Amino acid sequence: MTHRLVAKLRNGAHLTSEDERALVMLAATTRSVPAHRDILSEGEEAHWLPLILDGWACRYKILENGKRQIISLFLPGDLCEPFGVLPRSSDCSLSAITPVTFSPVAPKAIAVAARDSQSLREALWWDLLLSCANEREHIVRLGRKTAAERTGHLICELYTRLNMVGLVHDMEFELPLTQMHLADMLGLSTVHMNRSLQDLRRLGLVTFHARRLRIHNLKDLRELSFFDGAYFHNNGELLVV
Amino acid sequence: MTHRLVAKLRNGAHLTSEDERALVMLAATTRSVPAHRDILSEGEEAHWLPLILDGWACRYKILENGKRQIISLFLPGDLCEPFGVLPRSSDCSLSAITPVTFSPVAPKAIAVAARDSQSLREALWWDLLLSCANEREHIVRLGRKTAAERTGHLICELYTRLNMVGLVHDMEFELPLTQMHLADMLGLSTVHMNRSLQDLRRLGLVTFHARRLRIHNLKDLRELSFFDGAYFHNNGELLVV
DNA sequence: CGGTTGCTTGAGATCCATCAATAGGAGTGG
DNA sequence: CCACTCCTATTGATGGATCTCAAGCAACCG
Numbered sequence: 001m002t003h004r005l006v007a008k009l010r011n012g013a014h015l016t017s018e019d020e021r022a023l024v025m026l027a028a029t030t031r032s033v034p035a036h037r038d039i040l041s042e043g044e045e046a047h048w049l050p051l052i053l054d055g056w057a058c059r060y061k062i063l064e065n066g067k068r069q070i071i072s073l074f075l076p077g078d079l080c081e082p083f084g085v086l087p088r089s090s091d092c093s094l095s096a097i098t099p100v101t102f103s104p105v106a107p108k109a110i111a112v113a114a115r116d117s118q119s120l121r122e123a124l125w126w127d128l129l130l131s132c133a134n135e136r137e138h139i140v141r142l143g144r145k146t147a148a149e150r151t152g153h154l155i156c157e158l159y160t161r162l163n164m165v166g167l168v169h170d171m172e173f174e175l176p177l178t179q180m181h182l183a184d185m186l187g188l189s190t191v192h193m194n195r196s197l198q199d200l201r202r203l204g205l206v207t208f209h210a211r212r213l214r215i216h217n218l219k220d221l222r223e224l225s226f227f228d229g230a231y232f233h234n235n236g237e238l239l240v241v
Numbered sequence: 242m243t244h245r246l247v248a249k250l251r252n253g254a255h256l257t258s259e260d261e262r263a264l265v266m267l268a269a270t271t272r273s274v275p276a277h278r279d280i281l282s283e284g285e286e287a288h289w290l291p292l293i294l295d296g297w298a299c300r301y302k303i304l305e306n307g308k309r310q311i312i313s314l315f316l317p318g319d320l321c322e323p324f325g326v327l328p329r330s331s332d333c334s335l336s337a338i339t340p341v342t343f344s345p346v347a348p349k350a351i352a353v354a355a356r357d358s359q360s361l362r363e364a365l366w367w368d369l370l371l372s373c374a375n376e377r378e379h380i381v382r383l384g385r386k387t388a389a390e391r392t393g394h395l396i397c398e399l400y401t402r403l404n405m406v407g408l409v410h411d412m413e414f415e416l417p418l419t420q421m422h423l424a425d426m427l428g429l430s431t432v433h434m435n436r437s438l439q440d441l442r443r444l445g446l447v448t449f450h451a452r453r454l455r456i457h458n459l460k461d462l463r464e465l466s467f468f469d470g471a472y473f474h475n476n477g478e479l480l481v482v
Numbered sequence: 483c484g485g486t487t488g489c490t491t492g493a494g495a496t497c498c499a500t501c502a503a504t505a506g507g508a509g510t511g512g
Numbered sequence: 513c514c515a516c517t518c519c520t521a522t523t524g525a526t527g528g529a530t531c532t533c534a535a536g537c538a539a540c541c542g
Contacts, residue, residue: 043471089474091374091471132373135377140310142384143427145304147530180488187383226304388498421519430500431520432498432522435523439522
């Protein structure tokens with residue numbers, strides 16, 4: 001249970017037991033923040049990389065007219081920045097959605113670990129590519145999909161990502177987002193977000209209640225939302241349980 | 242003139258003359274593709290990283306319903322993939338918009354160069370962060386901006402990026418995109434793309450004719466489109482000529 | 483309890499897509 | 513040099529998707 005990051009990396013890379021020990025060491029110290037609190041604020045200089053151990057976080061940006069766009073979601077096991085990054089001022093904020101436990105990882109430490117092990121280095125690059133691929137899918141979602149398609153596609157993505165770290169059981173998982181979060185992620189108003197979720201429910205595809213989301217028909221959901229899953233590069237195929 | 246990549250990296254990092262020589266060496270061999278030809282197709286396995294020397298390219302994805310979304314644009318001096326990447330199957334296509342000259346860079350070679358020079362490594366990471374930041378801005382653009390705002394914001398971004406590599410003169414630059422390219426980039430129909438450009442022209446902000454774009458009022462254009470430019474991390478400020 | 487937050491619904495307005503038609507240019511072949 | 517054909521840009525008209533405004537309701541919490 002402890003190390004979601006290890007579980008995630010196993011989906012796309014081969015880790016030696018030393019690699020896994022090194023990763024566990026990197027996450028030795030932990031911090032906690034309550035829900036709705038920023039972990040890193042825009043313009044702030046960070047001296048460490050956040051590794052999410054528990055809870056959900058997001059990166060977002062607020063426009064001068066007050067509109068908010070969530071750029072990416074971070075789940076347990078996610079590194080919130082590229083692993084090789086130098087400290088710098090961040091161009092957007094990182095915020096806890098639920099109460100979050102994370103490790104502040106020293107960039108030096110991870111750089112040394114990556115230098116000393118080729119397999120670990122490859123695993124970290126694979127993870128970085130996966131984050132980039134997720135953001136690219138997000139672009140396609142926002143640019144060329146309808147509200148219902150966006151919603152279905154995001155649910156498929158979250159299902160796949162949570163599955164990689166063992167957080168899906170019986171096609172059901174914890175989804176601690178309000179409809180406002182979903183709307184700000186998918187570029188919709190909360191009103192229309194609500195109606196899009198109803199559409200998916202009326203089609204018998206998903207139900208979402210009391211912070212839990214259940215997928216009733218993954219195949220149709222994927223077809224409706226043009227979700228491919230190949231971009232996960234996890235040895236070729238989408239993980240299903 | 243020859244090495245746009247060097248010019249670009251100088252905006253955010255410090256290169257030694259050895260670093261610059263190493264970069265020039267990496268780009269020793271070149272290839273050319275005509276306009277509208279794929280450089281890398283979806284699913285194909287690449288054994289090298291494309292470095293654009295001349296011309297414009299883009300990464301795009303086509304949905305099953307035929308809609309196309311352009312995910313990112315690549316200008317002279319741009320590396321089209323993260324520099325530390327292992328060969329893998331690409332999840333989207335890379336296509337030449339104009340005739341393109343590029344260097345197929347061996348991942349090994351760039352890894353060795355990055356390992357041997359800290360300053361070069363930092364420069365390459367800075368470049369990677371910049372690409373990621375551009376994609377994040379693209380997400381905000383598509384999710385929370387109107388058609389005219391998107392258009393203005395993209396123009397500001399292209400102005401800044403081209404300026405970094407010396408391709409802007411007198412607030413004017415070559416923009417070899419059709420309105421269909423712009424529409425597929427900005428998630429709009431070609432008809433509405435056309436009207437949005439007219440809006441900007443009517444406001445006296447830009448003119449776009451015969452593949453050349455001229456900015457008449459950068460300040461107002463930036464305000465209209467909420468373009469900040471801080472995400473370029475180029476020593477703090479937007480470069481103006 | 484009253485206050486807050488999140489969800490839901492209705493009605494009207496707005497932005498943008500789609501359909502359809504025209505016009506200009508660039509290239510091509512006769 | 514002309515006729516022809518693409519491709520791109522442009523314009524008008526109409527419809528649809530989504531936003532905004534407004535109100536009501538349920539759950540939670542001090």
